[in-house]
Amino acid sequence: PILAKEITEPFTTEEEKVRAIFIWITNNIAYDCVTYHNKKTPQGNLSYKTPEELNDKLNKYYYNYSMLVLRNKKAICDGYAILFRELCKEVGIECEFVEGRASENKDKIKKLRKRNNFSTNHTWNKVKINDVWYYVDVTWASGYCDKPVKRFFKKYNAYYFLSPVDKLYATHAENYRFTDRRNNPMEDNRED
DSSP, X not given: OHHHHHHHTTOOSHHHHHHHHHXXXXXXXXXXXXXXXXXXXXXXXXXXXXXXXXXXXXXXXXHHHHHHHHHHTEEOHHHHHHHHHHHHHHTXXXXXXXXXXXXXXXXXXXXXXXXXXXXXXXXXEEEEETTEEEEEOHHHHHEEEOTTSOOEEEOOOGGGSOEXXXXXXXXXXXXXHHHHHHHOTTSOOOOO
């Protein structure tokens, strides 16, 4: 929407625009502890007959979900990632979702990185700036929750802004297969 242009208007470079969007989201969106426990996310009708129809439905779903996040000023990780992608898209910056696992237990993450497949519990983004891909995690950059995930504490963490894709955060493991499937739903990515 218009918001993306307003946020990035004073800036000229892709990196400045991405930083403006990133900081705006970390300042204005809080982690939704209630939704985290409900495990309910907005549902869309994603039945389709053609690739174009699926693409249209996904675009509408992501747009509507981002509007919900803006209205509520709250999100779980998927909402943060969707809003970040939608705002980047509005100003012509290529952005994708990343599916994986995040944990403070860095040994566990290190072990997961050696596996081809594992369950995921987190979504973040990668963004293309001057033809180079970088990871960004707007959720983890926004703050943190207490252990029972009942309260969110706003605390900006710049560490989760623009990490080169060959230097993923020590707290994150990407499931490449799930990431590919999320960004390219029309391609058959299954390794049968």
